[in-house]
Amino acid sequence: MEIPMRSQFQKITRQILDASDEELNANKPNIDRLVSILCEVTSLNIHPDIFVDDKFSSTTQGKAVSMITAAQCAEEFMRTQVFLRGVNQAILDQLAHKENINILYAGTGPFGLLLLPLLPNFAASSVQVTLLDIHQESLDALQKVLHLLNVNDHIKAVECVDILQWQPQPEQTFDIIISETMKAMLDQEPQVSIFAHLSPWLAEDGCLVPESIRIDAWLTQRNGTTYLGNVFTLDHESAHQLSQQTEPSIQQALVIPNYPIDASSDLKFTTDITVYSKHILSENQCSLNLPYRIRKAYPKPDSTLYCCYEFGVHPTFKFEFESLASFAEQSLPAASNQDLLNLPYLNRIWHKHNQQRHNKLPPHIQQQEWALDIKVFDILKLGLERAIQSLYCSQTPQQWGQSILEHNQGHITEQQSQQLQECVARYFDANTSKNASIPSPLTKEQLSFWRQNGYLVIPKVITEKECQALLEDICHHMQLSLTDPESWYQHTTPQHHNTTTPNHGSVV
Numbered sequence: 001m002e003i004p005m006r007s008q009f010q011k012i013t014r015q016i017l018d019a020s021d022e023e024l025n026a027n028k029p030n031i032d033r034l035v036s037i038l039c040e041v042t043s044l045n046i047h048p049d050i051f052v053d054d055k056f057s058s059t060t061q062g063k064a065v066s067m068i069t070a071a072q073c074a075e076e077f078m079r080t081q082v083f084l085r086g087v088n089q090a091i092l093d094q095l096a097h098k099e100n101i102n103i104l105y106a107g108t109g110p111f112g113l114l115l116l117p118l119l120p121n122f123a124a125s126s127v128q129v130t131l132l133d134i135h136q137e138s139l140d141a142l143q144k145v146l147h148l149l150n151v152n153d154h155i156k157a158v159e160c161v162d163i164l165q166w167q168p169q170p171e172q173t174f175d176i177i178i179s180e181t182m183k184a185m186l187d188q189e190p191q192v193s194i195f196a197h198l199s200p201w202l203a204e205d206g207c208l209v210p211e212s213i214r215i216d217a218w219l220t221q222r223n224g225t226t227y228l229g230n231v232f233t234l235d236h237e238s239a240h241q242l243s244q245q246t247e248p249s250i251q252q253a254l255v256i257p258n259y260p261i262d263a264s265s266d267l268k269f270t271t272d273i274t275v276y277s278k279h280i281l282s283e284n285q286c287s288l289n290l291p292y293r294i295r296k297a298y299p300k301p302d303s304t305l306y307c308c309y310e311f312g313v314h315p316t317f318k319f320e321f322e323s324l325a326s327f328a329e330q331s332l333p334a335a336s337n338q339d340l341l342n343l344p345y346l347n348r349i350w351h352k353h354n355q356q357r358h359n360k361l362p363p364h365i366q367q368q369e370w371a372l373d374i375k376v377f378d379i380l381k382l383g384l385e386r387a388i389q390s391l392y393c394s395q396t397p398q399q400w401g402q403s404i405l406e407h408n409q410g411h412i413t414e415q416q417s418q419q420l421q422e423c424v425a426r427y428f429d430a431n432t433s434k435n436a437s438i439p440s441p442l443t444k445e446q447l448s449f450w451r452q453n454g455y456l457v458i459p460k461v462i463t464e465k466e467c468q469a470l471l472e473d474i475c476h477h478m479q480l481s482l483t484d485p486e487s488w489y490q491h492t493t494p495q496h497h498n499t500t501t502p503n504h505g506s507v508v
Contacts, residue, residue, distance in 0.1 A: 005037055005040075005041070005148065006148055006149060006150065008033075008037065009034065009037050009117065009148070009149070010117075010120055010149075012030045012033060012034050013034075013084070013117040013118070015027070015030055016030060016031075016081050016084055016085065017084065017085060017088055019081075024077075024078060024081050024082070025078070027077060027081060028077040030077075031074075031075065031077035031080050031081065032075070032077075034074075034080075034113075034117075035071075035074045035075055035111075037148075038071075038074065038110075038111045038113070038145060039071070041144050041145060041148045042110055042111070042141040042144050042145065043144075044067075044068070044071055044110060044141060046068055046071045046072050046075075047072075048068075051068065053065070053066050053068070053069050054066075055067065055068070055135075056069070057134050057135065057162075058313060059134070059162055059164055059190055059313075060164060060193075060312070060313065061164055061190040061192075061193035061194075061311060061312065061313070061315060062181075062188055062189045062190030062191075062193065062313070062314070062315045063188050063189055063190075063314075064107070064134045064135070064162075064181070064189070064190070065189070066135070067109065067110050067135050067137050067138045067141065070107075070109030070110060070111075070138065071109060071110050071111060073109070073287075074109075074111055074113050076286040076287060078281065078285045078286050079281065079285070079286035079287075079288060080113060080114075082275050082279050082280070082281050082285075083113075083114045083180065083209075083210075083275050083279075084113070084114065084117060084118065085275075085279050086209060086210070086211075086275030086276035086277070086279030087114055087115055087118060087176075087178060087209055087275070087276065088118050088121075089276050089277055089279060090176050090207055090209055090276040090277075091103075091118065091122065091127065091176065093207075093277075094175045094176060094206070094207070095122075095126060095127075098175065099126070100125060100126050100127070100128065101126070101127055101128070101175035101176065102128050102129075102130070102156070102172075102173070102174045102175055102176075103115065103127060103128070103129045103130070103174060103175065103176045103177075103178065104129075104130045104132070104168075104174040104176070104177045104178065104198065104201070105129060105130070105131050105132065105178045105179075106132045106163045106166075106177065106178065106179040106181070106194060106198060107132065107133060107134075107163060107179050107180065107181040107194070108131050108132065108133045108138065108139070108142055109133065109138050109142075110137070110138040110141035110142055110145075111141070111142070111145055112131065112142050112145055112146075114178055114180060114209075115129065115178060116142075116145055116146065116149055116151065117149070119149060119151040119154045120149055120150070120151060122154075124151075124153040124154045127154055128154060128155075128156045129154050129155055129156060130155075130156050130157045130158075130159070130168075130174075131155060131157070131158045131159070132158075132159050132161055132163055132166060133160060133161075134160065134161065134162050134163065135160070136160045139158055139160055142158070143158075163179070163181075163190075163194050163197070163198070164190065164193055164194065164197050166197075168201050172201060173201050173202065173203040173206070174201055174202060174203060174206060175203050175205075175206045175207075176206060176207055176208075176209060177195075177198050177199075177201070177202055177206070177207075177208050177209070178209040179191065179194050179195065179198070179208075179209075180209075180210065181194055182213065182288060183287070183288065184271045184287065184288050184289060184290045184291075184292065185215060185269060185271055185292045185316070185317055186213065186215065186232075186234065186271070186309070186315065186317070187292075187315070187316045187317070188314060188315065188316065189315075190315065191213070191234065192234055192239075192242070192250075192309070192311075192315065193248075193311065193315070195208060195234060195239035195242075196239050196240075196242035196243045196248060197243065198239075199236060199239040199240045199242075199243050200240070200243055202236065207236070207276065208235065208236050208239065209275060209276055210273050210274060210275045210276070211235065211236075211274045211275065211276050211277070212233055212234065212235040212273075212274045213233065213234040213235075213271065213272075213273050213274075214230065214232075214233045214234075214271070214272045214273075214274070215230070215231040215232045215233070215269060215270070215271055215317070216228075216229070216230055216231060216269065216270050216272070217229055217230075217231050217254055217267065217268070217269055217305060217307070218267070218268040218269070218270065219256070219257075219259060219265065219266075219267060219268075219299065220264065220265075220266045220267075220268045220293075221259070221260075221262050221264050221265055221266075222262050222264040223262065225268075226257060226259060228254045228255070228256065228257075228305060229252075229254040229255075230252070231252050231254070231269065231307045231317065232250050232252060232307070232309065232317075248311055249309075250308065250309035251306075251307065251308050251309075252306075252307040252308075253304050253305070253306055253307070254304070254305040254307065255302075255303075255304060255305075256299045256300065256301060256302065256303045256304065256305055256321065257301065257302070258301040258302050259301055261298065261301075261324065264296075265296070265297060265298045265299070265324075266293050266294060266295050266296065266297055267293065267294040267297040267299060267305070267319070267321075268291050268292070268293050268294075269291060269292045269293075269317070269319075270283050270289070270291050271283075271288060271289050271290075271291075272289065273288060273289065294319065297321070297323060298323050298324040299321045299322065299323060299324070300321070300322040300323065300324050303321060303322045304321070304322075305319060305320075305321045306319065306320040306321065307319055308320075331351075332348055332351050332352060332355070332365075333347045333348045333351055334348065335348055335424055335427070335428045336424075336428075339397070340397050340398070340400070340401045341401045341404065341405070341412060343412065343417060343420055343421070344420065344421055344424045344425075345372070345376060345420070345424045346376070346397075346400075346401065346404070347397050349373060349376065349391070350391060350394065350397040350400045351397070352365065352366065352369070352373075353388075353391040353392065357392060369427075372423070372424070372427045373387075375423050376420060376423065376424075379416055379419045379420050379423065380404055380407070380408065380412070380416065380420070381407060381408055381416075382404065382407055386407065390403040390404070390407075442456075442458075446458070
């Protein structure tokens with residue numbers, strides 16, 4: 001059984017190596033069969049009914065994925081093919097000027113798929129391999145793959161070890177160092193630290209595989225994409241530099257150009273992998289190349305994007321930038337805009353509620369300006385309920401303007417206009433058009449009491465005569481008698497008609 005399976009395995013490997021770049025996309029059945037053979041040989045079920053990846057190992061510089069997760073990676077057919085073809089080319093190029101080479105494969109997983117299928121094509125006297133993995137169960141499975149391929153004589157050493165703690169023999173160097181211990185954006189897994197740790201043992205004319213991992217930044221918009229620059233490239237040079245640093249550091253600052261703001265101003269970060277020479281994995285070809293996006297970033301034009309890689313148990317890139325207000329906020333008319341009824345703020349109110357109707361208004365805008373909205377509604381004699389109803393029934397700002405006039409006998413008085421302009425001017429800073437707090441006539445203690453208890457007594461705001469007249473008017477409107485407690489809680493139509501303010505508490 002082993003010999004036919006070995007023959008089939010080697011045939012598929014040769015088909016992968018001989019295929020043209022254009023044929024790789026049609027090779028998924030071959031990769032599926034390759035993985036099927038490996039699962040059968042190692043007795044691994046890589047898709048159990050219930051799978052929780054709780055057998056990973058945490059290192060000081062990232063997560064070493066479990067045996068099953070590592071095996072599942074083999075199913076990514078473009079990833080497997082491009083790595084196999086790249087490693088094969090690297091071996092051929094090294095042997096072109098050397099009689100024999102040493103290869104270090106760090107992080108083999110249970111299949112060793114990036115290298116072991118190639119070994120039958122080379123004499124054991126020409127290629128010697130050291131295999132490292134942190135999980136013994138992966139190495140146990142790997143022994144079965146070595147036996148299937150009959151390449152044990154190519155293996156110099158197999159060690160179960162945390163790669164970041166591993167030390168080679170004195171004066172030992174490697175012509176090729178292979179390690180694919182990464183995710184997109186070099187996130188979570190220890191690829192950066194592993195290459196930094198191993199690079200001192202790379203021969204002077206040797207190569208890392210992958211040869212380079214390039215992180216780039218882009219500004220993406222509805223009408224196109226703008227390249228911002230290289231965030232970081234992990235290769236032999238940068239890995240060696242990191243190995244020389246007591247506290248390794250990766251930082252970059254990129255300029256955000258001046259650009260036209262639109263509704264899709266995102267930041268995108270791509271991971272391009274040069275396995276070796278022309279063997280490259282680009283955006284969306286496998287999970288390693290999935291782009292990372294900061295949606296609706298709206299970075300400020302002519303500002304700086306700061307990029308920093310955090311080392312440690314959870315390695316990851318962090319990005320800092322100055323953001324504009326959202327596109328929705330940018331597209332709102334300024335509070336000073338007087339296109340509607342020659343009054344400030346009204347045009348902004350309509351556009352805010354139109355955006356809210358379509359779930360496009362950032363919540364913080366409504367929260368910040370809600371108190372001003374209510375004040376304006378009162379000045380225009382609309383009240384809250386009527387104002388909201390008229391806003392949502394108006395398809396254009398002009399329709400809402402007409403509705404305002406209808407509720408004000410056809411015109412806005414000079415007094416109303418002055419009150420509205422003064423109110424808006426107090427609320428917004430004239431220089432920035434950003435909202436500030438409405439000056440409060442209440443002390444901090446009074447505000448605190450109101451928020452805690454829902455009511456507040458302010459003495460001597462009105463005279464006793466005015467207070468009595470107001471009380472009588474309330475009783476008449478509510479159809480209740482102060483001397484008849486049973487009338488205080490009755491449900492009557494006037495209590496729910498022409499309400500002008502929400503019930504957020506009472507000031508007496």
